[in-house]
Amino acid sequence: MQSGSSSETEKLTAIDDLSGMCLGLGQLARRASLELQDLSTAVKNRWLLACAKALRESTSEILAANALDVARAPEYGLTDAAIDRLIINEKRLEAICCSLESLAALPDPVGEILSGSTRPNGLQIQKVRVPIGVILFIYESRPNVTVDAAAIAIKSGNAIILRGGKEAFNSSQAFVGVMNRVAQQMGIPEGALQLVPTVDRSAVGELLKLSEWIDLVIPRGGESLVRRVVQEASMPVLKHYDGNCHVYVDRLADLDKALAIVVNAKTQRMGVCNAAESLIVHRDVAESFLPKLHQAMIPFGIEFRGDDLTKRILPDAVQATEEDWGREYLGPILSVRIVESLDQAIEHINRYGSRHTDAIVTNDIASARRFTVRVDSAAVMVNASTRFNDGGELGLGAEIGISTDKLHARGPCGLTELTTTKYIVFGDGQVREG
């Protein structure tokens, strides 16, 4: 429980029967998911468009709720940058509404027939894309994520239970309130979209027990949140822990391109999972490349942590420890390793990386091929910044998170990744003989 909360939050945290409340969320979501499986694309899209309209009309309501969160932010110890990310203004709200409209324009994955055949005995087999069912989404991010996640889940035919950060509780509540008012009018089943009505942390533990009612949990936030969820969840988890992303500058790299790519991958946005944390340079180009890079990084205040050879080339580099190779700094530090060969680079990445996003800069087609096949990551880039591993940049449209798991979905998770398949078999009385 939070101390010093406003009466509104206090009321919401004071739930006597927390496990009963959570069970209720799960059961209602399961009932809704049954109806959602059969909801037409037209109804879902009308709901998305009506939500955009209603949110625009509710600007003052949303902004007032958000102001409550922002006012309490210092209590929660939020940094100025974090407070900035928490703020919703008219421009940001408009962006949220536009993203709903974009989502309405995306194809509905539900009902897609992935494959099919007619068997020799006349059975007709269809492998059909269907919603997963009930999704629990636990996140620490900006308030717009509340709207995005709700919209993606329902467009893909799933019921969703949202558990956002306490810092954005009032904002999330306002968003969900508007979207559910519209849902009622548009024939979206009750319980399709639910926000956990308390900031009490133990609600998460209760929800993670409900594998009978919740099919999938997606945690999105810091590594400790994700590890807690993986530890406690009784249902499957779609997640990534961290993003220790590498750029490898090959012996046959175009060094101008390499410079632009490394600078972009490291500095364009430092706090995100697809930012580069580690640079690997082939020995043959290290002496010409590293000083130029060092120079280019000065305006960004990047600290270099290198191996012995790097330190000889860049005297002010800090000595990298074994631990540095595995670190996701999420800030102005870059680890630097010099290698003798492409295979040594691949081995380093597979050993220390996060299986998230890794890039090679090279003009050599054989090296590019070997790197893309052998680096065991969700996304592998050739001559491009790691920052492109993102649903929008890869052309998927909206995403609810990025997976570094190998099972089910790998990379950005959009509408399709929130579906599963079902075999539907049509017969005419067939029985099995052999």
Place this chain on the structure above:
Amino acid sequence: MQSGSSSETEKLTAIDDLSGMCLGLGQLARRASLELQDLSTAVKNRWLLACAKALRESTSEILAANALDVARAPEYGLTDAAIDRLIINEKRLEAICCSLESLAALPDPVGEILSGSTRPNGLQIQKVRVPIGVILFIYESRPNVTVDAAAIAIKSGNAIILRGGKEAFNSSQAFVGVMNRVAQQMGIPEGALQLVPTVDRSAVGELLKLSEWIDLVIPRGGESLVRRVVQEASMPVLKHYDGNCHVYVDRLADLDKALAIVVNAKTQRMGVCNAAESLIVHRDVAESFLPKLHQAMIPFGIEFRGDDLTKRILPDAVQATEEDWGREYLGPILSVRIVESLDQAIEHINRYGSRHTDAIVTNDIASARRFTVRVDSAAVMVNASTRFNDGGELGLGAEIGISTDKLHARGPCGLTELTTTKYIVFGDGQVREG
């Protein structure tokens, strides 16, 4: 450890450093998997065909090893039926070799480009099918499963660690020995196929800790084995627990077809996961259907366990308890429930079923549609026996198991289900702007 084992098995169970041995298996498999990712389809297929040839040539070696297992079967308390399933004779070995040849003829899923695009900035995006990596397969089944699993895993580019039942240890060892001799000649990397070299049960626990080296575990066997694996595994698990499969005979069913389907689904092979365990009948047809079914089941000695109404129609039916609705009998018992409506049948199945395979018999297209959309199972059949949920029958070719999970793969798991995807992005120096 087994008591009273032969010297051969004793030697193999007496491993001093069990956890070190298991780690070694995992590390060698991971190294092999790196090479396997890049192995051409031609090499993999040549290996499969050469294995078929070599196994035929090793008939006496295989049969001798199998004879050791069969001789010890009574020690392990195997029933006559189980001993029969354990036996390999020339005919069964020939069937195993033919299945290797069929697998060679199937398309290789690795390298398939599932989708792709060129983005406005010129980036070329490919979503490519790649092997999962290292698979641990734990099974209790007949010795032919050893060969099938090894072949499916390697054809889909994965390294596999096999942990078969102790009852078939010598047979499995002989199979793996031959397949690895061929592997060495054909350029399959060392460690692609490994059999856990001990029947010590604690090896399973050690292997399930190795999430760094093993990407996926597939348990196949009784529910208690599967539950143990799910409980202990640190890596994802692909599995089904049980198969409480239903046939629903609708108000508008063709009762002759219904009779044939229920008899087939229940009796064609009673000990398998896609056999029917539960019958649901619409009230309007119960009085005409159930006596005929009862009559048809007499030769198979099926016990009916029904609700009150069933007992009124079939006086010798046993009263079903709440527990019966959830049971997978795997034997000559059928639970019977009479319902007032299609929706009541759907609700019953979603509540008590295993999400495995459920069938409706109906001539009504609206009921068929509602049933297939709302029954939340891996496979849903219309006017066909539940026994058709099988890789071969659905046209997938070989399968390594059936999944009732919703994540990753649902239904029979063949070559494709042992793959994941990877985004490969080709650029020309692109960096991210926004």
